[in-house]
Amino acid sequence: MKLKLPATTANLGPGFDCLGAALSLYNEFEVKVLNDNTKKVEIFTEGIDAELIPKDETNHFYYALKKVFEITKNKLLSLEIYIKNNIPLQRGLGSSATAYVGGLVAGNILCGEVLSEYELVNLAAELEGHPDNVVPCMFGGFCITTKIDKKVKFIKFPAPKDLSVLVIIPDKKISTEYARKVLPKKIGFNDAVSNVSNVALLVGSILSKKYEFLRYATVDFLHQPYRKKLMPWMESVFRICLENKSLGCVLSGSGSTIAAFYRKKDINENLLDSVQLKLKKYINCEIKILSFVNKGVITKE
Ligand code: HSE
Numbered sequence: 001m002k003l004k005l006p007a008t009t010a011n012l013g014p015g016f017d018c019l020g021a022a023l024s025l026y027n028e029f030e031v032k033v034l035n036d037n038t039k040k041v042e043i044f045t046e047g048i049d050a051e052l053i054p055k056d057e058t059n060h061f062y063y064a065l066k067k068v069f070e071i072t073k074n075k076l077l078s079l080e081i082y083i084k085n086n087i088p089l090q091r092g093l094g095s096s097a098t099a100y101v102g103g104l105v106a107g108n109i110l111c112g113e114v115l116s117e118y119e120l121v122n123l124a125a126e127l128e129g130h131p132d133n134v135v136p137c138m139f140g141g142f143c144i145t146t147k148i149d150k151k152v153k154f155i156k157f158p159a160p161k162d163l164s165v166l167v168i169i170p171d172k173k174i175s176t177e178y179a180r181k182v183l184p185k186k187i188g189f190n191d192a193v194s195n196v197s198n199v200a201l202l203v204g205s206i207l208s209k210k211y212e213f214l215r216y217a218t219v220d221f222l223h224q225p226y227r228k229k230l231m232p233w234m235e236s237v238f239r240i241c242l243e244n245k246s247l248g249c250v251l252s253g254s255g256s257t258i259a260a261f262y263r264k265k266d267i268n269e270n271l272l273d274s275v276q277l278k279l280k281k282y283i284n285c286e287i288k289i290l291s292f293v294n295k296g297v298i299t300k301e
Helices: 059-069 095-110 116-129 132-139 176-181 189-208 213-216 222-231 234-243 269-279
Strands: 002-011 020-032 042-049 077-085 142-148 151-159 163-170 248-251 260-264 285-291 298-300
Touching: 002 095, 002 132, 020 132, 020 163, 020 176, 042 059, 042 142, 059 077, 059 095, 059 116, 095 116, 095 132, 095 189, 116 132, 132 142, 132 151, 132 222, 142 213, 142 222, 163 269, 213 248, 213 260, 213 298, 222 234, 222 248, 234 248, 234 269, 269 285
Parallel strands: 042 077
Antiparallel strands: 002 020, 002 298, 020 077, 020 142, 020 285, 142 151, 163 260, 163 285, 248 260
């Protein structure tokens, strides 16, 4: 069985913990069932940050897969798991969401698909902790997500196909756990009001394709101003992208990646070279041009 799962960008600026979208960069997983009675599971990893991916039961994909066997009261099989990691770890691009969602989906297929997609996405949110990553990873598109009475609720909108996302992926890794520790316990009323306005404007501008509003709608007062001290280059990168035709810039998830939105027609190799050259002064990074994608998990048996 082969699975491909998309990277995700959560928050999109002011939509802290509630907005997320799937991107055209994929982690790939393959599960081979062995016909022996050893019940051994072997994990093989390759690709970006492969050396950091555990090969024991703490591996997110394996952990999630095993969880489905436990819930459905099935005996674990002898397996080989191959992971091709293309989404860098701890950069705010949802690499761990692909592993948890992928493991759950693979486990469910092996156990006869007894769990519904809704049950799987709830399990994924429990394991990974962030519905704004796991929902778009599973279902694709541009998603509004929340938890009501501890259950995930979401609305998926089609991916805005006329936008590109320039992802600026710094060398520096930042764990979500750490990036949440720098957030304040309380925020001012005016900041809360500004975020409510901006997130409404952001959803409205994407759905109505009034992209000229994104420059204002992407401004956030809840998390980016506090996380910026972990990423001192953030404002310079935003400025450079905005001076080079970007519609709006945000921290992707909890960072360290910065996502800059562009009209697809405005982005080309010349612009990319020019942005890359200007960024060099501030940051060691890799840059990719991605699209928003409509599909989440892609499975092949
Ligand atoms: N909404 C979460 C955060 C996303 O910003 O902490 C984690 O990827």
